Every structure is written in C-alpha cells, then in structure tokens.
Amino acid sequence: MPFEKFDLAGKTGLITGAAGLLGMEHAAALLESGAKVVLTDIDDVLLKAAYNRLAKNYDPVNILMNVMDVSLLENIRRVAEQLWQANVRIDILINNAAIDPKVNDSNGVFESSRLENFPIDQWNLQVAVGLTGAFLCSQVFGAAMAKDGKGGIILNIASDLSVFSPDQRLYRKTELPDDRQPVKPVTYSVIKTGLVGLTRYLATYWADRGVRSNALSPGGVFNEQGEDFVNRLSSLIPLGRMAKRDEYRSAVQFLCSEASSYTNGQNIIMDGGRSSW
C-alpha cells in the first residue's frame, strides 16, 4: 500500500483563514486524504461560501466551520471548548490566516507601504494575525495535542519571503520618484520569518509528546494579477510561471500525515526554484 501513510481517515484538521484562496486548498487537501476539517475564519460570509464550495465536492459530514479570530485568545479558547464538547479532537492545525498587505496605489501622493511611512497600527494588526495568531492557536490546540499524549501536527504557512527579501522592483511604477515607490511592506518579511522560528521552537518543545511542526513556504499563486506584475515575477522564477492554487495540496498532504513522520522543524520551500537563482 504505497500511499497508506498519507491516509488521514479518523483525523481532524483545523485550518485558520480557511475562507481564503489557499485556506480552501488546504481544506481540500485534507478532505481528499480522508480527514474531517474544521474551517475557521474571521469572516463568516466568506466562511459559509467556502463551506458551500467544498461541500459540492466532498461529504459535508466531514466539514465543520467556526468563526474564529486568531488574534483573540478568548475567541480561540471558545472554539476549542465547543469542539471539545462535541467530541472533536484536533489532530492537525494549519496556521494559515494572514493579512496580505497589498502594495498600495496611493496615486503618488503618500506611499504608506514604504518603511519610512508604514503605520504602527498596520504593523500591530498584521503581526497580531499572521504571527501572534499562529502562536495563540498553537498554544491552545498544540497544548491539547500534547496533553492527551496522542500527539499531532502543526503546519505553519509561511512564504518564500521567509527565506529571501521581497524584490521591490516587482512593484515599481516608472512614473513615480524613488521616495513614492510602492513596496511590499516590512511586516510580511518579519511575520513569515518569525513563523519559521515558531515552527522550529514548536518542533522541539512537544517532540516527546508526539507533536511535530513544520512550515510550508509557498511562492506566489496566480490569481488574476496584472499582466505586467505576472511577467516580472515569472522572470524571477526558473519554472517561468507563478504557482497554480492547487499545487501545494500534495505538500500539505505529506506534511499533515504519517508520510512525513520523520520531518520536523523544517521549512519546505515551494517556489518554482526562485530561491535557487
């Protein structure tokens, strides 16, 4: 049985930010492997839409959903308590929620994405969701995995920008002076690099309790971005293109199953070879 170790029957995976582009793919990956999923997101309208889309292709019995804000510990504890009351044990936690800081188009007047101008409230919000949120969810769900001795898996969704700096030339607008050029904000690099540190810490902390932790670092997913941006980014990638949204599913299946039983504390970079150039 070559794929026996990928079988997730009897397991339940909770995904944060599950209503987004990749969250849905992570959910589909686990469902394909036979797991139940708990979709969580801060946005209940998007969450229901995600549920409806997944329920068309997978047995709805295996799909649960809870509104959950990863930046609020009490919120996370409430969801954990509800799941516990319903006899749902979380075997897999995918820390995926993030606020993707869009590169602004400020009409060249004041570019808030630039480091010199970057607002502290945006820094605090983005760190609270993308990094502190992963810590809080690991604290609640990871601790429960460790406590009952059955172990589990924590997968942190980082980014190729956890291993290299954003190439700000990708966002450059020829008509603007240097001090008004939009950039990929500093928060993204800090959060994603921090997630790799969290991954390594968790990988050792509960290793003796059977909890493994790894990070997955995807490269950019094609999602109808402008042609100019797509061409610029593709030219930095040896495979010559951005990722398709479903190309990370098999890595999620590997990292969330016994197939990766000896993989712990790693950052798996899937970037079409970009970091090799």
Ligand SMILES: NC(=O)c1ccc[n+]([C@@H]2O[C@H](COP(=O)([O-])OP(=O)(O)OC[C@H]3O[C@@H](n4cnc5c(N)ncnc54)[C@H](O)[C@@H]3O)[C@@H](O)[C@H]2O)c1
């Ligand atoms: N899409 C890409 O090209 C790409 C590339 C590399 C890494 N990633 C990473 O993959 C993950 C998913 O990205 P995506 O493209 O699906 O993003 P997305 O913006 O489509 O989804 C993010 C989800 O997080 C939710 N969210 C925001 N704040 C929240 C909070 N406080 N609590 C709970 N949920 C909250 C949003 O409602 C949204 O549904 C992110 O960590 C992102 O940084 C994405």
